[in-house]
Amino acid sequence: MRTIKITLEYKGTNFFGWQKQDGKRTVQAEIERALFDLTGQNIEVAGSGRTDRGVHALGQVASFEMEHSIPLANLKIALNDLLPPDIRISKVEEKADFHARFSAKQKTYQYIVQTGGQRKAIKSDLVGFYPFEVDFQKMQSAAKLLVGKHNFHGFCSSETAVKNFEREIFDIKISKRGRIFKFDVTGNGFLYNMVRIIVGTLLDVGRGKLCEDDIKKALATGERKYAGITMEPCGLYLKQVKYV
Amino acid sequence: MRTIKITLEYKGTNFFGWQKQDGKRTVQAEIERALFDLTGQNIEVAGSGRTDRGVHALGQVASFEMEHSIPLANLKIALNDLLPPDIRISKVEEKADFHARFSAKQKTYQYIVQTGGQRKAIKSDLVGFYPFEVDFQKMQSAAKLLVGKHNFHGFCSSETAVKNFEREIFDIKISKRGRIFKFDVTGNGFLYNMVRIIVGTLLDVGRGKLCEDDIKKALATGERKYAGITMEPCGLYLKQVKYV
Numbered sequence: 001m002r003t004i005k006i007t008l009e010y011k012g013t014n015f016f017g018w019q020k021q022d023g024k025r026t027v028q029a030e031i032e033r034a035l036f037d038l039t040g041q042n043i044e045v046a047g048s049g050r051t052d053r054g055v056h057a058l059g060q061v062a063s064f065e066m067e068h069s070i071p072l073a074n075l076k077i078a079l080n081d082l083l084p085p086d087i088r089i090s091k092v093e094e095k096a097d098f099h100a101r102f103s104a105k106q107k108t109y110q111y112i113v114q115t116g117g118q119r120k121a122i123k124s125d126l127v128g129f130y131p132f133e134v135d136f137q138k139m140q141s142a143a144k145l146l147v148g149k150h151n152f153h154g155f156c157s158s159e160t161a162v163k164n165f166e167r168e169i170f171d172i173k174i175s176k177r178g179r180i181f182k183f184d185v186t187g188n189g190f191l192y193n194m195v196r197i198i199v200g201t202l203l204d205v206g207r208g209k210l211c212e213d214d215i216k217k218a219l220a221t222g223e224r225k226y227a228g229i230t231m232e233p234c235g236l237y238l239k240q241v242k243y244v
Numbered sequence: 245m246r247t248i249k250i251t252l253e254y255k256g257t258n259f260f261g262w263q264k265q266d267g268k269r270t271v272q273a274e275i276e277r278a279l280f281d282l283t284g285q286n287i288e289v290a291g292s293g294r295t296d297r298g299v300h301a302l303g304q305v306a307s308f309e310m311e312h313s314i315p316l317a318n319l320k321i322a323l324n325d326l327l328p329p330d331i332r333i334s335k336v337e338e339k340a341d342f343h344a345r346f347s348a349k350q351k352t353y354q355y356i357v358q359t360g361g362q363r364k365a366i367k368s369d370l371v372g373f374y375p376f377e378v379d380f381q382k383m384q385s386a387a388k389l390l391v392g393k394h395n396f397h398g399f400c401s402s403e404t405a406v407k408n409f410e411r412e413i414f415d416i417k418i419s420k421r422g423r424i425f426k427f428d429v430t431g432n433g434f435l436y437n438m439v440r441i442i443v444g445t446l447l448d449v450g451r452g453k454l455c456e457d458d459i460k461k462a463l464a465t466g467e468r469k470y471a472g473i474t475m476e477p478c479g480l481y482l483k484q485v486k487y488v
Contacts, residue, residue, distance in 0.1 A: 008365075009364065009365040009366060010365045010366075011365050011366050011367075011368060011369075056366060058366070080362070085363060085365065085368040085369075085373075086365050086368050086369075087365055088362060088363060088364065088365040088368075090362070118324070118332060118334070119329060119332060120253065120332065121252075121253040121254045121255050121329065121330050121331055121332040122253060122254075122255050122300060122302070122370065123255075123370075124255060124329040124330050124332075125255075125330075126366065126367075129329075
């Protein structure tokens, strides 16, 4: 049995997220269908984690076991041939004892948002929109409060089954080009909607609706009401998953 | 009665083209619905021309007549509020005796294509794909043959009701950045699929599958078989319509 690691890119707009669900178009289901078409076998694919409906990936990682002896280079070509254009596999490796979810050490999500001005139609499903102008320095400064090991209960959607809310954020990088801001958030793991709430909170601080004290309160009390809005999924990209 | 000129941008992916069709989501139908919601009246909107399913617009122009006295600036805001995010109106003007189709003098279409390499998932519906590497100089040189007044019957899809195939192309600009080529084709009007066939022909020349003689034959005989492939709609943008 071979263990295969794949790195892939997808545009989330027309998927009901990563995870397989009856009768719905999902990324996991498309990959498993392609593997079935290729091998004739039902192969279960594990992702590094789920992504929600409308969320994109630049560097999602998945793994599966297969018996088929197809060479790696051909496996990449064959899968890309069998997959729709909104999923592309960029890398295929063979890696013993690898599991995309359990082996993951660090993830980086990127959020791209236009602040103020008029929303663009062409990229309406690739860039989030925040209708106000924001202050870069205020957001930079507020982001530092979130870096480190914290209880992120206040930055998590209530629809979660998770029990442990401690996560570590290693870094939040913010860059700006005109009205477009990019937030790169790197951590050891993320709660449900956590990146979208972190970005919404930083934007609310940048706009002057929230201040650093609100972030401190949200971290200290774990109460969602002190944090900012949940940004829409279309601006969110799973950028990179690290394993070593 | 006021005559209104609007300039708009749309992402064509989720529309069955510009033109109203029963039960289908089209750009014209969405704008007419928004105008009805705003005014309570059935207002017919004329576009500068149709765009096909999957084709985008950066600067489509449309016109309509309305009695409603709403100020122009508010009309723009109200319509954008009532329209879906994949249609955005960038400009609203009041212009007596203006008709978006009949007054049009010149149109520029842009085609964006990735040549060779692996297709990207994220922009799979915004950039066309041509699976071969192409020679920039060969395409530049071949493009000159198409500029001018010609019978473009050989560069037109057979599904057309048009009788006169003479059109004038004023300019074809090609630019390159890595594997991405942009073709800006400006003319006084275009036949069905004409830009997509022109770009497919130039790419086929750039790849070495066709040569300049094939273009000359297609122009001289009007036979479609001498021209190149029809590129997919997703890379095509109606960039600008000029009226003076």
